[in-house]
Amino acid sequence: MNLPLPSETIFHTIESTIKAYRKFAQKNISEQIEDMTIDQGMVLLFLNEHPDLSQKEIAELVFKDNASMTRMIDTMVQKKYLERALNPEDRRRHKIEITNKGKGVLETLPPIIHHNRNSSLKGITKNELKQLEIILSKIKTNCENI
Amino acid sequence: MNLPLPSETIFHTIESTIKAYRKFAQKNISEQIEDMTIDQGMVLLFLNEHPDLSQKEIAELVFKDNASMTRMIDTMVQKKYLERALNPEDRRRHKIEITNKGKGVLETLPPIIHHNRNSSLKGITKNELKQLEIILSKIKTNCENI
DNA sequence: TTAAAATATTTGATATATCAATTATATTTG
DNA sequence: CAAATATAATTGATATATCAAATATTTTAA
Numbered sequence: 001m002n003l004p005l006p007s008e009t010i011f012h013t014i015e016s017t018i019k020a021y022r023k024f025a026q027k028n029i030s031e032q033i034e035d036m037t038i039d040q041g042m043v044l045l046f047l048n049e050h051p052d053l054s055q056k057e058i059a060e061l062v063f064k065d066n067a068s069m070t071r072m073i074d075t076m077v078q079k080k081y082l083e084r085a086l087n088p089e090d091r092r093r094h095k096i097e098i099t100n101k102g103k104g105v106l107e108t109l110p111p112i113i114h115h116n117r118n119s120s121l122k123g124i125t126k127n128e129l130k131q132l133e134i135i136l137s138k139i140k141t142n143c144e145n146i
Numbered sequence: 147m148n149l150p151l152p153s154e155t156i157f158h159t160i161e162s163t164i165k166a167y168r169k170f171a172q173k174n175i176s177e178q179i180e181d182m183t184i185d186q187g188m189v190l191l192f193l194n195e196h197p198d199l200s201q202k203e204i205a206e207l208v209f210k211d212n213a214s215m216t217r218m219i220d221t222m223v224q225k226k227y228l229e230r231a232l233n234p235e236d237r238r239r240h241k242i243e244i245t246n247k248g249k250g251v252l253e254t255l256p257p258i259i260h261h262n263r264n265s266s267l268k269g270i271t272k273n274e275l276k277q278l279e280i281i282l283s284k285i286k287t288n289c290e291n292i
Numbered sequence: 293t294t295a296a297a298a299t300a301t302t303t304g305a306t307a308t309a310t311c312a313a314t315t316a317t318a319t320t321t322g
Numbered sequence: 323c324a325a326a327t328a329t330a331a332t333t334g335a336t337a338t339a340t341c342a343a344a345t346a347t348t349t350t351a352a
Contacts, residue, residue: 003256005195006188007207009263010275014164017282017289019209021157024289037337042152049151056300061153063165068339070302075337092300092347110149117155120288124281129156132281135274136163142266143163143170183307202330214309216332221307238317238330 014136025116033108039064040076041109047082047098048106054093081105160282171262179254185210186222187255193228193244194252200239227251 006012026038033041042062047053053061059069073096076082081102087095098106121129152158172184179187188208193199199207205215219242222228227248233241244252267275 003191003260005191007192010267010278011164011167011263013279013282013286014160014167015209017286018157018160018164020286020289021160024292039338045149045151046153054300063161064338065340066301067303067341068337071338090300090348094301114149117157119292120285121156122288124284128277128281131274131277132156133159135270135278136159138270139266140159140163140166142268143166146170146265185308200330210308211310212331213311213333214307217308236318236330240331 021116021120024120025113028112028116029109032112033105035079036105036109039072040081041105041113043072043076044081044098044102044106044109045113047096051097053096055096058096076102167262167266170266171259174258174262175255178258179251181225182251182255185218186227187251187259189218189222190227190244190248190252190255191259193242197243199242201242204242222248 022038029036029038029041039062043058046058046061055069055073056066059066062069064072073082073084077084079101080099083097083099085095085097087093168184175182175184175187185208189204192204192207201215201219202212205212208215210218219228219230223230225247226245229243229245231241231243233239
């Protein structure tokens with residue numbers, strides 16, 4: 001069969017790139033904010049912009065499943081970044097509210113993230129980014145429509 | 147600050163692509179092999195090609211840390227895909243051996259993986275793949291050298 | 293309008309991720 | 323050589339991933 005090893009494929013490159021970015025980004029966040037993961041930070045950013053998101057919707061935005069999101073929000077509630085309130089409009093959903101501590105993080109986080117994105121994309125042209133987007137989207141579409 | 151939401155960045159695209167591929171690949175594997183994850187399959191492929199790999203080396207190849215690899219191999223030993231033997235050359239390392247059951251998987255797995263890679267890359271030119279590789283490597287390098 | 297189906301969330305079980313500390317063995321250095 | 327250092331693997335603690343099943347509520351349909 002002579003199948004190339006996983007380490008010789010583009011999927012390995014994709015995976016190693018996103019892991020390198022996550023590690024880099026996490027390091028820069030941890031230097032300034034105690035006890036805050038990238039994913040928790042993203043949850044805060046999304047909720048800040050779209051306060052009516054349900055857990056399920058947040059889960060999709062950060063690529064988690066519902067069960068993981070339940071537990072992630074449990075943790076963030078424990079750490080006082082979030083509070084769960086009932087949603088009178090639909091009592092199956094919870095309204096997730098950002099606490100003052102969470103709002104504090106939302107002051108500190110954006111410049112860090114801005115720096116993370118900028119420095120990891122340094123030297124990459126607008127056109128390259130566009131190409132990257134196009135090619136990756138093709139792969140994604142292939143995986144989803146077969 | 148007006149920071150774009152994570153969902154509007156290239157990192158989101160990268161992440162969603164690799165997740166889509168993993169989901170697609172896992173589905174195709176699960177249809178034919180009971181109880182086998184992509185990562186476990188990769189461990190088998192690497193060990194088959196390079197039988198002297200240490201746990202630490204395997205861990206790097208599949209992007210896990212040592213602790214995860216210890217437990218992953220525990221699981222694969224329990225499921226009879228692998229056996230741990232002592233390595234007389236260096237008794238800190240274990241020699242990981244593939245069982246007959248593991249060898250059976252190595253017959254079934256390669257055509258599935260070949261199909262996964264081929265169909266997810268359908269319609270993508272050699273040149274596009276090369277571009278993808280180049281651009282991602284730049285991002286990775288940026289993340290690792292700052 | 294009530295029964296059935298759908299939806300959002302939670303929980304349980306098991307695997308994996310991650311960090312720090314520990315153990316066993318090898319290597320280096322004074 | 324003996325002590326210090328380095329390396330490979332394990333373990334403990336906690337968080338997250340994933341699937342399946344359960345719960346609560348809402349929507350749909352007979």
